[in-house]
Amino acid sequence: MQAKSSRQQQAIVRREHLVDTALALFSQQGYDATSIKQIAAAEGVAVGLLYHYFPSKSELLRAVWERHSFLPELRALLLVEHGETAACVLQKVAERFSAMIDRKESLFRLMVRESQSNSEVADCLHAIVEEGITALGAYLETRVELGELRPHNTALTARMLLGTVLTTHLARLPIRPWVELVTQLLHGISAHPN
Amino acid sequence: MQAKSSRQQQAIVRREHLVDTALALFSQQGYDATSIKQIAAAEGVAVGLLYHYFPSKSELLRAVWERHSFLPELRALLLVEHGETAACVLQKVAERFSAMIDRKESLFRLMVRESQSNSEVADCLHAIVEEGITALGAYLETRVELGELRPHNTALTARMLLGTVLTTHLARLPIRPWVELVTQLLHGISAHPN
Amino acid sequence: MQAKSSRQQQAIVRREHLVDTALALFSQQGYDATSIKQIAAAEGVAVGLLYHYFPSKSELLRAVWERHSFLPELRALLLVEHGETAACVLQKVAERFSAMIDRKESLFRLMVRESQSNSEVADCLHAIVEEGITALGAYLETRVELGELRPHNTALTARMLLGTVLTTHLARLPIRPWVELVTQLLHGISAHPN
Amino acid sequence: MQAKSSRQQQAIVRREHLVDTALALFSQQGYDATSIKQIAAAEGVAVGLLYHYFPSKSELLRAVWERHSFLPELRALLLVEHGETAACVLQKVAERFSAMIDRKESLFRLMVRESQSNSEVADCLHAIVEEGITALGAYLETRVELGELRPHNTALTARMLLGTVLTTHLARLPIRPWVELVTQLLHGISAHPN
DNA sequence: GATGAATGAGTTTTCATTCAT
DNA sequence: TATGAATGAAAACTCATTCAT
Numbered sequence: 001m002q003a004k005s006s007r008q009q010q011a012i013v014r015r016e017h018l019v020d021t022a023l024a025l026f027s028q029q030g031y032d033a034t035s036i037k038q039i040a041a042a043e044g045v046a047v048g049l050l051y052h053y054f055p056s057k058s059e060l061l062r063a064v065w066e067r068h069s070f071l072p073e074l075r076a077l078l079l080v081e082h083g084e085t086a087a088c089v090l091q092k093v094a095e096r097f098s099a100m101i102d103r104k105e106s107l108f109r110l111m112v113r114e115s116q117s118n119s120e121v122a123d124c125l126h127a128i129v130e131e132g133i134t135a136l137g138a139y140l141e142t143r144v145e146l147g148e149l150r151p152h153n154t155a156l157t158a159r160m161l162l163g164t165v166l167t168t169h170l171a172r173l174p175i176r177p178w179v180e181l182v183t184q185l186l187h188g189i190s191a192h193p194n
Numbered sequence: 195m196q197a198k199s200s201r202q203q204q205a206i207v208r209r210e211h212l213v214d215t216a217l218a219l220f221s222q223q224g225y226d227a228t229s230i231k232q233i234a235a236a237e238g239v240a241v242g243l244l245y246h247y248f249p250s251k252s253e254l255l256r257a258v259w260e261r262h263s264f265l266p267e268l269r270a271l272l273l274v275e276h277g278e279t280a281a282c283v284l285q286k287v288a289e290r291f292s293a294m295i296d297r298k299e300s301l302f303r304l305m306v307r308e309s310q311s312n313s314e315v316a317d318c319l320h321a322i323v324e325e326g327i328t329a330l331g332a333y334l335e336t337r338v339e340l341g342e343l344r345p346h347n348t349a350l351t352a353r354m355l356l357g358t359v360l361t362t363h364l365a366r367l368p369i370r371p372w373v374e375l376v377t378q379l380l381h382g383i384s385a386h387p388n
Numbered sequence: 389m390q391a392k393s394s395r396q397q398q399a400i401v402r403r404e405h406l407v408d409t410a411l412a413l414f415s416q417q418g419y420d421a422t423s424i425k426q427i428a429a430a431e432g433v434a435v436g437l438l439y440h441y442f443p444s445k446s447e448l449l450r451a452v453w454e455r456h457s458f459l460p461e462l463r464a465l466l467l468v469e470h471g472e473t474a475a476c477v478l479q480k481v482a483e484r485f486s487a488m489i490d491r492k493e494s495l496f497r498l499m500v501r502e503s504q505s506n507s508e509v510a511d512c513l514h515a516i517v518e519e520g521i522t523a524l525g526a527y528l529e530t531r532v533e534l535g536e537l538r539p540h541n542t543a544l545t546a547r548m549l550l551g552t553v554l555t556t557h558l559a560r561l562p563i564r565p566w567v568e569l570v571t572q573l574l575h576g577i578s579a580h581p582n
Numbered sequence: 583m584q585a586k587s588s589r590q591q592q593a594i595v596r597r598e599h600l601v602d603t604a605l606a607l608f609s610q611q612g613y614d615a616t617s618i619k620q621i622a623a624a625e626g627v628a629v630g631l632l633y634h635y636f637p638s639k640s641e642l643l644r645a646v647w648e649r650h651s652f653l654p655e656l657r658a659l660l661l662v663e664h665g666e667t668a669a670c671v672l673q674k675v676a677e678r679f680s681a682m683i684d685r686k687e688s689l690f691r692l693m694v695r696e697s698q699s700n701s702e703v704a705d706c707l708h709a710i711v712e713e714g715i716t717a718l719g720a721y722l723e724t725r726v727e728l729g730e731l732r733p734h735n736t737a738l739t740a741r742m743l744l745g746t747v748l749t750t751h752l753a754r755l756p757i758r759p760w761v762e763l764v765t766q767l768l769h770g771i772s773a774h775p776n
Numbered sequence: 777g778a779t780g781a782a783t784g785a786g787t788t789t790t791c792a793t794t795c796a797t
Numbered sequence: 798t799a800t801g802a803a804t805g806a807a808a809a810c811t812c813a814t815t816c817a818t
Contacts, residue, residue, distance in 0.1 A: 199818080200818085201817080201818060229807080229808065229809085230808080230809065230810080231807085231808080231809090241809090241810085242810085242811075242812080244810095245809090245810065245811075250809080250810080251809065251810090
């Protein structure tokens with residue numbers, strides 16, 4: 001593996017900076033409402049320089065969401081230890097998922113926004129949702145088989161957990177009662193257990 | 195009460211048409227990506243006419259979401275008959291809420307999108323969420339008092355129900371298992387009732 | 389002479405109102421910067437109505453300066469009684485000229501402004517200047533013949549008197565020392581009379 | 583001191599060209615009646631380039647009158663040698679003032695015109711008038727003290743001299759009798775010296 | 777006489793992109 | 798690598814004018 005020259009290093013750093021600046025602005029104002037000039041100004045460079053690093057504005061957008069992709073992180077947080085109880089696992093998942101959205105809030109908001117007119121972004125977001133529901137559902141299925149959970153629509157439970165966390169963030173609700181969320185998911189709210 | 199002349203009638207109709215056309219295009223492409231020219235062309239009128247009806251593009255956006263406001267409908271669907279069981283009521287709410295989003299999908303998507311950079315839209319959306327959670331939570335509280343439900347975090351339950359329905363629509367998931375949603379909400383998924 | 393019907397009367401009044409409103413706005417903002425819409429709004433009528441009274445915006449401008457023409461008034465104020473001394477006459481002329489500009493300040497400013505690109509206005513203004521200088525010069529000539537004044541460039545004296553009054557108004561200088569103006573014009577400022 | 587690259591040089595030259603072109607057109611047609619497109623066309627460049635150099639049309643106007651400001655030149659022409667007679671000085675002032683207006687006729691007309699709706703321009707023009715009257719008046723005061731001139735309203739004399747020159751230019755009168763102007767100013771026109 | 781909806785050409789301004797330096 | 802002058806197309810918005818009612 002060859003050591004990179006300082007020129008190359010600097011170029012990489014600058015590229016990343018530009019992507020981060022673009023993310024921040026795209027997220028706040030929306031992709032269409034953000035101009036190349038603004039991004040260049042925020043970074044303190046000339047407009048032309050952006051075109052050295054990215055062939056076009058839309059490619060810059062792509063670079064943004066490719067760099068910060070959720071998927072690996074989502075996969076990591078869904079890799080649960082099978083020795084623990086479902087209660088424990090579900091709570092960890094809820095908390096980690098919530099924390100991940102917090103950490104990547106800009107990208108999250110950007111993608112939710114742009115997914116509505118950019119089908120590539122839409123597909124990407126859709127894949128994330130599918131993967132989350134499938135992985136969490138599959139885990140729940142194993143707990144049903146072990147007799148810890150009743151047979152039930154596990155995909156729906158996954159939707160409920162992830163969906164509740166998601167809307168909490170989208171709506172910027174400050175209170176995040178993930179402990180109670182798991183309790184209610186497990187035991188329901190009826191006074192008359194069937 | 196004075197009868198309106200046909201000129202005035204026609205003007206009102208045209209105004210509404212323009213708002214509807216704007217909604218459709220704003221929703222598909224986003225507010226910023228939609229030009230006044232496009233809206234005028236879709237309606238078959240001159241660009242200048244839009245400025246006869248609306249002082250600016252942003253006022254046209256406001257007209258869009260003021261005309262189709264969710265709130266009245268949301269309030270209506272949350273007016274539940276107290277004679278029925280919670281299971282019945284929750285299911286009706288889920289179904290009606292889902293149907294409402296379907297019916298107003300364009301506006302819904304537009305507002306979710308624009309709320310991220312337009313604080314007025316954000317406030318409006320926030321108010322809707324708050325009202326939904328509060329009203330549904332208050333209903334659940336009455337069922338707790340009647341002994342039909344266990345004492346629990348009713349606001350969270352409301353979030354779970356509405357949030358699950360919401361994300362289902364946002365993610366365009368086609369399967370809408372509202373019957374099971376209510377069952378799981380009421381009875382949980384644990385094999386070991388506490 | 390036939391009495392005018394009240395409809396006709398009203399129409400004449402409205403026309404004059406419109407001309408006055410147009411004068412006020414043209415004068416404040418300039419002809420180009422004033423829109424027909426603005427004039428109609430200031431008068432509280434529909435845009436279309438202006439086109440019943442005036443065939444075009446430029447005709448409205450013409451109506452403005454034809455209605456308020458300086459010339460008759462200028463001629464009147466230069467009709468001096470020949471029995472009086474030049475000192476007396478010159479002072480009256482200065483004062484009346486100054487008062488006339490005050491009274492017609494809007495039109496005066498409008499014409500100075502528009503004369504620079506509208507040759508018709510320029511010609512009109514030029515004619516006024518010429519007529520003023522000629523008439524006042526001719527009067528001075530009679531006083532030279534009577535031996536009250538020395539033979540001199542009477543047209544220049546007219547320019548000096550009228551020009552000083554004019555620039556005073558154009559520059560909005562508040563102090564108007566017309567008495568001293570005439571004294572200096574007559575006797576000069578040199579300590580060594582030749 | 584760093585030498586400027588030829589690119590920078592060229593940019594500066596172009597900027598000045600644009601200002602000059604704008605001055606010519608604004609002056610002929612008026613600010614409002616001159617479009618950015620026209621200026622760009624006259625210069626043979628794209629419309630957008632104007633916005634590279636000036637943030638808005640109104641800033642271009644400001645650039646025009648800041649670049650060609652009268653004041654320094656006016657101050658220079660009023661710096662008179664005190665060894666000379668008042669007759670000599672006043673004539674030089676009249677001639678130089680007249681020549682200055684000729685040289686800067688475009689700007690002069692533009693400012694007179696726009697001062698009527700642009701208060702910044704009005705203030706600037708007012709300051710010039712004030713400065714001229716004050717400086718020339720102060721000079722006359724020194725000649726009164728030396729006994730060359732009678733005590734009199736020196737500010738008024740300044741107004742008379744400058745005002746007569748000014749109106750001559752504004753009215754485009756071709757004959758400019760500055761020699762006689764000074765003579766009459768000094769000795770008056772009365773046949774009966776007091 | 778009076779309205780105001782409708783138009784089409786115009787305005788100022790912005791923007792993504794290119795390219796000589 | 799980095800600059801910013803230059804472009805052309807398109808944006809939002811305005812306006813004088815027309816005309817059916």
